[in-house]
Amino acid sequence: MPPIHFVRQGHGPEIVLSHALGCDLTMWDELADCLQHHFTVLRYDHRGHGRSPAPSGAFSMDDLADDAARFIAQNASGPVHFVGLSMGGMTAQALAARHPASVRSICIANSASHYGEGAKALWQTRVDTVRALGMEAIAEGALQRWFTPEFRDDVQGRERVNDLRRVLLSTEAKPYAEACLAVANIALDEGNRTITCPTLVIAGGRDEATPPALSEAIAAAIPGAQLQRLNAAHLSAVEQPKLFAALLEAFYQP
Structure with a gap:
């Protein structure tokens, strides 16, 4: 596997941020700015997303x-607090089960x-649509799932929506389709x-992509897991970065 593209910022205990399908590490811009005063934040691009290359063929x-x-072994000083949203939240679940020594804690947001x-x-x-028609064909539906209508209508919100639209459209169709299949088969x-x-x-209380019942099922299955809710759609860390950061900081308090 070629090197994974990532950004490091801040000082303190290490937090790794793992983004959603069709996004890249810029999805975390606001959250990383909130966390960097007390934590070392490492955010990375999944394979085939952003500036990380995609190996040929299917993956799980x-x-x-x-x-x-x-990535943690190569770039962190030890086990990390791992935060994943959507596909990143699925990665968090699989990581904690497969590689427990890599994580001090996990946060699973807007996931299944x-x-x-x-x-x-x-x-x-x-998958069939993307393979036949390209990323443009699924972009508008994705953005409607990602954000609430009022966030899309807000001046600053609209700017972030447009930023992430560009990221989605710049994602290559083939690795995006393979990532969809990896997600579908979890x-x-x-x-x-x-x-x-x-x-x-x-x-996310208004998440139609992964409704709250899916988060409730995850929390029920993991021993001792805490469950919190935000008034947001699927990309809750983009819509509510300060509240998301506050939940993390409260969770990390000894």
Whole structure:
């Protein structure tokens, strides 16, 4: 696996931020700015996203977790606080189960641990659309799932929406489709029951992509997990970065 592109900022205990499908590390801009005063923040681009290359062929969520573990081993001083949203939250679940020595804690935001057959069919439709028509064909639907209408209508919110639209459209269709299939085929429930590190689960109260019930199921499966909610759609850390940061800082308090 070629080197993963990442950015490091701040000082203090190390936090790794793992982004959503179709995004890149810039998804975390506001949250990283909030955290950098008390933490060393490392945010990276998943394979085939942003400036990280994509190996040829299919890959799974286990592969993304192994990428994360290798990234931590190469770039952190020891176990980290790992924060993942959506696909990044799935990576967090697989990472904590497969590589428990890599993490001090995990935060799983706006995510899922498995999908039923109906949802898998929808993922396959998205894959087929991207392969046939390119990223433009799925962009507007993705942005509607990512953000609440009022965030999309707000002046500053609209600027961030446009930024992430550009990121989505610049993602190559082939690795995006493979990432969709990795997400669609997650089976994380059994591994979640083995997770022993402190775990925070964050649900978006207005998240239609991964509704709160999916976060509740994750929290119920992981021993001792805490569940919190934000008034946000799917990209809660973009819509509510200060509140998201406050949840993390409270969680990390001894």
